[in-house]
Amino acid sequence: MYTEVKDAEGRITAIQTDEPARDILDNPLINKGTAFNAEERKALGLYGHLPTRVESMQSQVQRVYRQFQSKNCPIEKNIFLNTLHDSNTTLFYKFCSQHVDEVLPIVYTPTVGDAVEAYSTDFRRPSGVYLSYNNREYMDEVLSSFTTRQIDFIIVTDGEAVLGIGDWGVGGMDISIGKLMVYIICAGINPARVLPIQLDVGTNNPKLLDDPLYLGSQHKRVDGEEYDAYIEQFVKCVEKNFPNVYLHWEDFGRGHARSILEKYRPQLCTFNDDMQGTGIVATANVIAAIEATKTQFRDHRVVMFGAGTAGCGIMDQILDAFVDSGMSREEALERFYIIDRNGLIVDDMEDLPDFQKKFARNRGELADWEVSDTANITLTEVVANSGATILIGCSTVKGAFTNEILRQMGKNTRFPVIMPLSNPTANSEAEPKDVIEQTEGRAIMAAGSPFDPVEYQGKTYQISQGNNAFIFPGLGLGAIAVKATAVSDGMIRAASQTLSSFSPLHDSPDNPVLPPIHDAPKVSKAVAIAVGQQAVKEGLSSMKAEVDDVEKLVELAQWQPNYIPVRR
Ligand SMILES: NC(=O)C1=CN([C@@H]2O[C@H](COP(=O)(O)OP(=O)(O)OC[C@H]3O[C@@H](n4cnc5c(N)ncnc54)[C@H](O)[C@@H]3O)[C@@H](O)[C@H]2O)C=CC1
Ligand SMILES: CC(=O)C(=O)O
Numbered sequence: 001m002y003t004e005v006k007d008a009e010g011r012i013t014a015i016q017t018d019e020p021a022r023d024i025l026d027n028p029l030i031n032k033g034t035a036f037n038a039e040e041r042k043a044l045g046l047y048g049h050l051p052t053r054v055e056s057m058q059s060q061v062q063r064v065y066r067q068f069q070s071k072n073c074p075i076e077k078n079i080f081l082n083t084l085h086d087s088n089t090t091l092f093y094k095f096c097s098q099h100v101d102e103v104l105p106i107v108y109t110p111t112v113g114d115a116v117e118a119y120s121t122d123f124r125r126p127s128g129v130y131l132s133y134n135n136r137e138y139m140d141e142v143l144s145s146f147t148t149r150q151i152d153f154i155i156v157t158d159g160e161a162v163l164g165i166g167d168w169g170v171g172g173m174d175i176s177i178g179k180l181m182v183y184i185i186c187a188g189i190n191p192a193r194v195l196p197i198q199l200d201v202g203t204n205n206p207k208l209l210d211d212p213l214y215l216g217s218q219h220k221r222v223d224g225e226e227y228d229a230y231i232e233q234f235v236k237c238v239e240k241n242f243p244n245v246y247l248h249w250e251d252f253g254r255g256h257a258r259s260i261l262e263k264y265r266p267q268l269c270t271f272n273d274d275m276q277g278t279g280i281v282a283t284a285n286v287i288a289a290i291e292a293t294k295t296q297f298r299d300h301r302v303v304m305f306g307a308g309t310a311g312c313g314i315m316d317q318i319l320d321a322f323v324d325s326g327m328s329r330e331e332a333l334e335r336f337y338i339i340d341r342n343g344l345i346v347d348d349m350e351d352l353p354d355f356q357k358k359f360a361r362n363r364g365e366l367a368d369w370e371v372s373d374t375a376n377i378t379l380t381e382v383v384a385n386s387g388a389t390i391l392i393g394c395s396t397v398k399g400a401f402t403n404e405i406l407r408q409m410g411k412n413t414r415f416p417v418i419m420p421l422s423n424p425t426a427n428s429e430a431e432p433k434d435v436i437e438q439t440e441g442r443a444i445m446a447a448g449s450p451f452d453p454v455e456y457q458g459k460t461y462q463i464s465q466g467n468n469a470f471i472f473p474g475l476g477l478g479a480i481a482v483k484a485t486a487v488s489d490g491m492i493r494a495a496s497q498t499l500s501s502f503s504p505l506h507d508s509p510d511n512p513v514l515p516p517i518h519d520a521p522k523v524s525k526a527v528a529i530a531v532g533q534q535a536v537k538e539g540l541s542s543m544k545a546e547v548d549d550v551e552k553l554v555e556l557a558q559w560q561p562n563y564i565p566v567r568r
């Protein structure tokens with residue numbers, strides 16, 4: 001056991017522990033390895049357990065960097081960094097904070113996708129909380145065992161729709177862990193106060209069902225009423241054991257993501273990253289693009305390819321932005337088109353889910369469109385007939401934005417907004433190089449995963465990473481800083497407007513739409529302050545005292561990856 005010693009304002013100033021020497025070195029949250037100084041080594045009984053030389057943290061970081069660089073491929077780097085995380089968490093985050101550009105693609109998209117797929121074959125040690133449907137009677141017991149420390153954040157997944165790679169069952173644990181790392185790198189969430197959780201309800205992935213090494217429950221996914229009851233049990237246990245927690249849902253399947261959020265949003269401080277986080281980033285980009293190109297919302301037509309959790313989540317928020325600009329909802333909806341597996345969603349299609357229905361186009365309005373099959377109107381046809389100015393992809397379909405489509409976007413408008421957002425890199429709807437070339441360098445673009453800059457006609461184009469990583473860390477930090485009781489639409493709008501205000505497009509339409517990803521920590525702090533202020537304004541802060549300085553609360557809630565004294 002260890003306890004945090006805090007000053008009057010709640011900053012952690014020291015760690016007090018009664019653990020034996022070996023346990024201290026095995027506890028990643030307090031271990032400093034070779035950086036334990038002489039005084040600590042003496043007090044904690046560490047002599048003999050460490051090589052003689054006392055190192056500075058910076059010297060440790062240099063060694064980590066050498067070792068990191070010596071790894072031959074991204075997945076080896078991922079394994080190396082996760083091993084470091086599990087042995088010395090503070091050093092891991094210090095290293096990450098100094099090498100954000102190099103580290104994010106390794107602990108997050110795209111490499112985390114490979115780690116999820118290889119979860120069972122590459123398994124080394126358990127990490128996070130596994131809640132199995134088959135052992136559901138122990139759920140409360142398991143969660144209550146984590147109440148010895150303060151938990152501010154839970155990220156939970158059931159692994160059904162991980163990034164764009166599909167159902168990876170228990171391997172989804174690595175996406176919960178990877179996202180928490182992004183929270184900590186970008187927003188300075190305290191790593192001792194987070195809990196990654198995987199709800200193991202089985203898998204429908206035939207490869208996993210046949211794999212003798214698969215580590216999850218090897219049966220088809222539990223669904224329907226049993227699934228809903230399991231989620232209800234989970235939420236109740238979370239509320240009971242962690243009453244003030246921020247509950248983040250990640251990569252649930254299309255059939256569950258939205259219904260879970262809608263059900264629990266009124267009662268919990270909760271957030272769905274794929275729907276809401278992605279929506280905030282895409283909307284921020286659209287707002288920045290419209291402002292920078294000095295156009296009006298009413299001049300635009302928005303096409304979404306892939307009308308699932310992220311796609312419709314994005315369209316909901318862009319719709320709100322159109323309405324905020326002064327249009328009626330009906331007028332705004334006339335400018336929206338969503339496309340799924342059966343082509344453009346039209347109101348005479350049967351069995352449309354509610355989240356698609358509201359964007360369905362009236363069949364009569366399409367009478368003069370030139371299409372080859374009215375029962376399946378393709379993306380190419382929608383882009384040509386609608387005069388789309390904004391094209392977004394959340395379909396997982398690599399290369400869906402063909403050169404013909406990209407060229408048509410360039411014909412439709414001077415500055416087309418093109419966002420192939422599917423992850424990981426291999427699922428992107430378009431290669432940035434094609435987007436730039438086919439639109440003669442005029443596109444305002446963002447992709448979901450990181451891409452190298454593109455050279456075109458003597459100019460270098462930086463490719464923005466339109467990923468919810470720009471938002472969820474700051475949104476979460478802002479919410480916990482003021483002890484928010486909910487994540488309201490107002491807080492979401494505040495996040496989107498703040499991110500938009502950071503857009504380099506405001507200086508010139510030739511600039512990237514988003515700042516570089518290494519600015520995510522700066523952006524996250526600003527987002528946190530705006531979100532916290534909005535929560536206070538809406539009466540959603542549960543702080544006992546009146547809140548007058550949200551910036552200070554945000555700073556107090558932030559953890560820094562620095563060693564602090566450890567003593568007996
Ligand atoms: N950049 C970012 O921050 C984010 C990106 N995403 C990405 O968006 C993609 C989708 O994720 P979710 O919405 O969670 O999945 P989802 O499964 O809910 O949605 C995907 C949708 O695409 C449709 N689709 C599949 N094949 C299609 C085809 N050939 N033509 C038209 N539609 C097709 C599916 O029917 C489904 O409605 C993933 O690649 C994911 O990585 C998701 C969240 C955040
Ligand atoms: C980024 C993310 O949340 C996704 O691709 O699912």
Ligand SMILES: [Mg+2]
Pocket residue numbers: 162163250251273274
């Ligand atoms: Mg996701």
